Amino acid sequence: MAATTKDIARICNVSRTTVTRALYNQGRISEKTRQEVLRVARELGYQPDLLARSLVKGKSMTVGIALCDLKNMFFSNVIDAMEPVARERGYVLNITLHDNDKELEREIIKHLLGYKIDGMVIHPSVCSEEEYEFLKNLDFPVLVVGGAPLGDLPFVGNDEYEAAKRATEQMIRREYDILYFVFPDFDDPKKEFAGHQERYRGFAEVAKASGKRYEVLGNGNYIEKALGVIREAEQDGKRVAFLCSGDFYAARIMMAAYQEHLTAGIDYGLMGFDNDELMKILPVRLWTVENHKEEIGKRAISELIDLIERKKDRGEKVNIPFELVRGNSL
Amino acid sequence: MAATTKDIARICNVSRTTVTRALYNQGRISEKTRQEVLRVARELGYQPDLLARSLVKGKSMTVGIALCDLKNMFFSNVIDAMEPVARERGYVLNITLHDNDKELEREIIKHLLGYKIDGMVIHPSVCSEEEYEFLKNLDFPVLVVGGAPLGDLPFVGNDEYEAAKRATEQMIRREYDILYFVFPDFDDPKKEFAGHQERYRGFAEVAKASGKRYEVLGNGNYIEKALGVIREAEQDGKRVAFLCSGDFYAARIMMAAYQEHLTAGIDYGLMGFDNDELMKILPVRLWTVENHKEEIGKRAISELIDLIERKKDRGEKVNIPFELVRGNSL
DNA sequence: GTGAAAGCGCTAACAA
DNA sequence: TTGTTAGCGCTTTCAC
Numbered sequence: 259m260a261a262t263t264k265d266i267a268r269i270c271n272v273s274r275t276t277v278t279r280a281l282y283n284q285g286r287i288s289e290k291t292r293q294e295v296l297r298v299a300r301e302l303g304y305q306p307d308l309l310a311r312s313l314v315k316g317k318s319m320t321v322g323i324a325l326c327d328l329k330n331m332f333f334s335n336v337i338d339a340m341e342p343v344a345r346e347r348g349y350v351l352n353i354t355l356h357d358n359d360k361e362l363e364r365e366i367i368k369h370l371l372g373y374k375i376d377g378m379v380i381h382p383s384v385c386s387e388e389e390y391e392f393l394k395n396l397d398f399p400v401l402v403v404g405g406a407p408l409g410d411l412p413f414v415g416n417d418e419y420e421a422a423k424r425a426t427e428q429m430i431r432r433e434y435d436i437l438y439f440v441f442p443d444f445d446d447p448k449k450e451f452a453g454h455q456e457r458y459r460g461f462a463e464v465a466k467a468s469g470k471r472y473e474v475l476g477n478g479n480y481i482e483k484a485l486g487v488i489r490e491a492e493q494d495g496k497r498v499a500f501l502c503s504g505d506f507y508a509a510r511i512m513m514a515a516y517q518e519h520l521t522a523g524i525d526y527g528l529m530g531f532d533n534d535e536l537m538k539i540l541p542v543r544l545w546t547v548e549n550h551k552e553e554i555g556k557r558a559i560s561e562l563i564d565l566i567e568r569k570k571d572r573g574e575k576v577n578i579p580f581e582l583v584r585g586n587s588l
Numbered sequence: 589m590a591a592t593t594k595d596i597a598r599i600c601n602v603s604r605t606t607v608t609r610a611l612y613n614q615g616r617i618s619e620k621t622r623q624e625v626l627r628v629a630r631e632l633g634y635q636p637d638l639l640a641r642s643l644v645k646g647k648s649m650t651v652g653i654a655l656c657d658l659k660n661m662f663f664s665n666v667i668d669a670m671e672p673v674a675r676e677r678g679y680v681l682n683i684t685l686h687d688n689d690k691e692l693e694r695e696i697i698k699h700l701l702g703y704k705i706d707g708m709v710i711h712p713s714v715c716s717e718e719e720y721e722f723l724k725n726l727d728f729p730v731l732v733v734g735g736a737p738l739g740d741l742p743f744v745g746n747d748e749y750e751a752a753k754r755a756t757e758q759m760i761r762r763e764y765d766i767l768y769f770v771f772p773d774f775d776d777p778k779k780e781f782a783g784h785q786e787r788y789r790g791f792a793e794v795a796k797a798s799g800k801r802y803e804v805l806g807n808g809n810y811i812e813k814a815l816g817v818i819r820e821a822e823q824d825g826k827r828v829a830f831l832c833s834g835d836f837y838a839a840r841i842m843m844a845a846y847q848e849h850l851t852a853g854i855d856y857g858l859m860g861f862d863n864d865e866l867m868k869i870l871p872v873r874l875w876t877v878e879n880h881k882e883e884i885g886k887r888a889i890s891e892l893i894d895l896i897e898r899k900k901d902r903g904e905k906v907n908i909p910f911e912l913v914r915g916n917s918l
Numbered sequence: 919g920t921g922a923a924a925g926c927g928c929t930a931a932c933a934a
Numbered sequence: 935t936t937g938t939t940a941g942c943g944c945t946t947t948c949a950c
Contacts, residue, residue: 260701260727262927273937278929286935308702309639309648310927313942318639320682320703327668334664338657341685345696350703352650353683355671366675371590372638373650373680397590509869517871536866539839541847592943603921608945616919640943643926 261302269298281306312374321349321562322370322378325403326358331534332551333381336403339555340379347563349376358383358448367396377566379403379558385452399565401573403558405452412565412573414558416549418453421580422460425501425529425547430468432588434499434527436491437465437472440484440511441503444476454503457531461501475500484511485518488526499527499588505534505546512540512587522587533583543585553578591632599628611636642704651679651892652700652708655733656688661864662881663711666733669885670709677893679706688713688778697726707896709733709888715782729895731903733888735782742895742903744888746879748783751910752790755831755859755877760798762918764829764857766821767795767802770814770841771833774806784833787861791831805830814841815848818856829857829918835864835876842870842917852917863913875915883908 263277270277272291279287280295281304298304312318321344328334337353344351352373356363363383370378377399382389390409393400400411407413429437439461443449458474465472475483484500491498502508508530512522522528522542530537533548557576564570593607600607602621609617610625611634628634642648651674658664667683674681682703686693693713700708707729712719720739723730730741737743759767769791773779788804795802805813814830821828832838838860842852852858852872860867863878887906894900 264927274928275930275938276936279936288935291935305698305701307643307704307927309642309704310942311929312639313637313643313927313944314929316942328658328664328671329668331661331664334658334661337683338659338685341658341683342687345684345699350682350684350699352680353667353671354675354680355668357672368635369675369680371635374637374639506866506869509866513869513871536836536839539836539843540869541843594943604944605921605946606919609920618919621919637943640926641945643928643943644945646926 260307261299261304262307263304265302266295266298266304269302270295316374317376318374319349320352320373320375321559321566322367322373322375323351323353324356324363324366324370324378324380325353326381326383327355332404332532332549335551336555336558339552340559343556343559344563347560349559349563356383358451360384360389364392371396377401377562379562381405382408382452399562399573401558401562401565403554406456407575412561413575414554414561414578415453415576416554416580417577418456419460420577421531421547421549422457422501423464424460424580424582425531425545426461426464428545428582429499429501429527429529429588430464430470432499432527433497435470435496436487436498437461437468437470438475438484438487438498438500439465439472439503440475440480440500440507442476442478442480442507444474457501457503480507481510481514485514485520488515488520492525497527500529502528502530505530505532505537505544508544508546508587509537509540512542512544516541523585528587529585542587544583545585545588546583548581548583550578550580590637591629591634592637593634595632596625596628596634599632600625646704647706648704649679650682650703650705651889651896652697652703652705653681653683654686654693654696654700654708654710655683656711656713657685662734662862662879665881666885666888669882670889673886673889674893677890679889679893686713688781690714690719694722701726707731707892709892711735712738712782729892729903731888731892731895733884736786737905742891743905744884744891744908745783745906746884746910747907748786749790750907751861751877751879752787752831753794754790754910754912755861755875756791756794758875758912759829759831759857759859759918760794760800762829762857763827765800765826766817766828767791767798767800768805768814768817768828768830769795769802769833770805770810770830770837772806772808772810772837774804787831787833810837811840811844815844815850818845818850822855827857830859832858832860835860835862835867835874838874838876838917839867839870842872842874846871853915858917859915872917873915874913875918876913878911878913880908880910 263274266277267274279285280292354366402413404415530546533546593604596607597604609615610622684696732743734745860876863876
């Protein structure tokens, strides 16, 4: 059984108040009793009951996290970065996954509410007015992470729209004739989406303005299709480039093409997103976009805690700067 | 402000006890008052304060998770699988990371203790008698996940030793002359280790018994070294194979060799571990070991909750079956 | 069927 | 410098 202040008080022959005072060295207390209390506390391995404290303080030192899933490296990296910062500031992370299911998300948040979380980091399942209203009306700070901002809720992530624009401009600079945007799950509502949509917007805008032909490779069979596109372009004497909304897709295209002796950066252009470490294995260095996931995680959690602790009274939208990473694939 | 049973009681003109009875439909209560209470509760959007409940019940419906980090796909996949099961059973996950730092791990666990977690899933930073004693003496169930079992603590993971043996046997069946075990972080104490060590044990045992030459590629520069080894073996008319403690290492070797026109499965043998989905991009299908991370996650959390709820009174060691995945790289 | 009272472990206001 | 009291929101026991 864990020791309580009551136990310490009894042993030291003082009141529980005195114990508290000794433990947190506040108020007037004689050095002697303080030392004694501290000694006994240590001896019993006293650990304050944070739940009891939360109850009386009305603050749980807990942050809820609600994301779609952790299969995605992006979010696991973000959480990995958030945890040390949260701990440093005395908070613990309650992690829940909604799998992009709107109903489930509501349920989860209700559950977190029960735990009296002080704030929440969320990657919303949907981007709707209704969702915004719902989150807005929760009675603690809510911060949106990754994907796209939602209304005027505080946000930390990349400006995916801008990133895609820059990426597309880069492709155009290399004078490709046809531009493709690759996102195989374009039609899958279960997939994390907001960010990809933003990317598509940026891509489409720049591509359109350039007057070049541009299209989407948006369903499952993108690899075969990409190969077909490359060959066709070759026959027509055109140059084609792919902007993939995720390095993995780019990698698959690169490798499939490679085996047909079509080399990225020579026979076609290729660019990814996310700067996945695993892409080190590729035969041609991939042009990609570094999003600084660790920065996003750290910043997101500290912004949220600032809001919780009212070091800031209004949340803002923070775009963590992205970077185009040079490769040889364009 | 969140509504409490007190509020509901006042509005309904009943006692708080009656409110509880209505909400959880227990004890004798008239249908009429029950409906009325339920109605008001719904109206106020009543959510029970789980912290208060925990305090009185002595049970927080919270499970602590203590892992090294989430950069590793293994653990993020494990957590991803744990979360839905935990939620289903009414538990929430408090996630903390110890970065394989023993001191930090202690600190973190103390912190979790304060939150009165009902149990803990841990991947210990070290495998020592001392660590075992420490975990054993915590006054709630502790389950070890992944890596290697620790003493008689309940465990869910793979039998990495056995897996490595099977993998090595497979290599031997293909009649390689020299066997390498590749784990670049062999000497880095900061790296997750227990599992890799088990793998090495299994590898060494089988390799030794075979009478073949076997070695470790254990520091940073493994790619260059591997290439050297392949070329050298070629000159000596020997066949060499690598068992990599992680698909990523295997992938890097495969790709580096590929560019020198050395093909896995032809010029040398290669086998990985973990069946990383990303390895789909490789030009030669990698022989690897599927560890069923989702199974591990699901099983780990439900074992732990069983222990918490005393559906089982003694934890056991559960080895989730692994599987050799055929490829063309041997 | 319903309610009163006690108590989980802690903190905070007020006394002494 | 120390102690008493009340109360956070909930559940539980016992009495009516």
